[in-house]
Amino acid sequence: MACISYVFKNLCMFLLVVAVASRSGTWKIFDVRKYGAKGDGKTDNVNQDAWINFQYIDNLIVTGHGTVDSQGSHSWSSTNFDMNRRLPANMAFDFVRKSRINGLISLNSKSEHLNFFCVYHFNISHVNLTAPRNSPNTDGIKIGMSSNVKIRDSHIGSGDDCIAILSGNTNFDIHNITCGPGHGISLGSLGKHKEEKNVEDITVRDTVFNGTSDGIRFKTWESSVAEITVSGFLYENIKMVDVRHPINIDQKYCPYPPCPKLGDSHVQIRNVTVKNIWGTSRNKVAVNLQCSKSFPCKDIQLIDINLTHNGSDGPATALCENVKGSARGKMFPPSCLNSACR
Template structure:
């Protein structure tokens, strides 16, 4: 189901079952509410994004369950003022911003809040992905993630500014997408991978003002791999409160 150039509308109480491709697509949609929606597809079904949006603003997604073979929610270029609450995601690839930076005509992504959300058995949880050799210089800013539960998530917190999944992408340059003003608060649960917090930012445009507050992510993979760890590259920020794994910010 697709919505384009729609304003002041809503969907409520709909179930989307086994869509062949993405379930709900939004383009240039403004002031739109999504509540009480159920999205279901097998975990191995390709390109079955639950909710995908671009060039949209002032959207609210709440009380929704998404299980799919791709991103539960995909947030693309030109999206602003998006509020997500009380969402359960799994299976799937988490709530993803991006990928960003691949095309020249992309616009900033700003103003995202994700709260009171559960990721259960997903490959990723909180995910931001930007292309390694990006064509556009844009800003991804003012993101807040709080009260997020991770249950057996592959990569609970994953900023990947070296996104290069397949040719013709070339691993030759740095991402030109600036990520700044990112707050991660009260993120807890279990990580399948030893690296539970991955902050891999651009060398040319380091992440700015990343706040970690009360992070408690335990590794529940192979015991011999040891406790969870965090990895930081080119990131400026601060940490306070409980920190498991130990943070790696300067």
């Protein structure tokens, strides 16, 4: 069954063609106009969490080179933006298996461009997701409770995370991504809700971060209520171009200070390898590993790191708190890791 939300308030109407391959090899075309969508420039075609939503489908293919433009600038303005108001994603996929999306261009989303929940064996490739640096909450790809996902050969620029890896994700391969602007490829935020699940076996490789606030980023809430584990992460062959925080583990995440200091994060980060990372850091602290005092990071491996900072405040440095691991190969800035927690 394909549940396609009414689409596009104040957008130029276009014909969305969705090809669904059934087991018999036949195809079915869904025209959004048959589901009530009107392109008259007046009708509100939404009232749900996404302009276009696919649910409970196997063997779905969304392909082509069409453009979805949400014209979100009105929603981003300081007079209209409300953190407590849920704005629609450009496209959402819930409980979709053995499927793929490729070739899509998504512009100026009001919220995230692509939202995935409980998808399995899903391939995302050759997508171009773009929103300005100053557009709030416009994540490129936000994904949770999913497994066996591949994201490749894509450009993502946003006012938030290029890719947000949330609770319950396992076995991801992310490669050949150009991210910028945005907040990097982020784990989390995690720890805020009791029902959260472990995140395991995530690979990010052959990727460029250009002018982003963060590159490799872990963010967990201080005083978190969930006791979960994050493990089996590999970051390899990654270029940083003028990135404010190239390598950043932040277990005191607080996006809207001041925040109460009630306790440590209960999210355990372990078995993380960061290998062959090079480029430039906008911040003097190019490698920031601030882990939880109650649940220190374990088995953090840094291999061949070369990050430079050309600011007037001196060369790049590294900061370690409550982290156990090791470093080898070329290491600049000099590593702050040793065999004991600091």
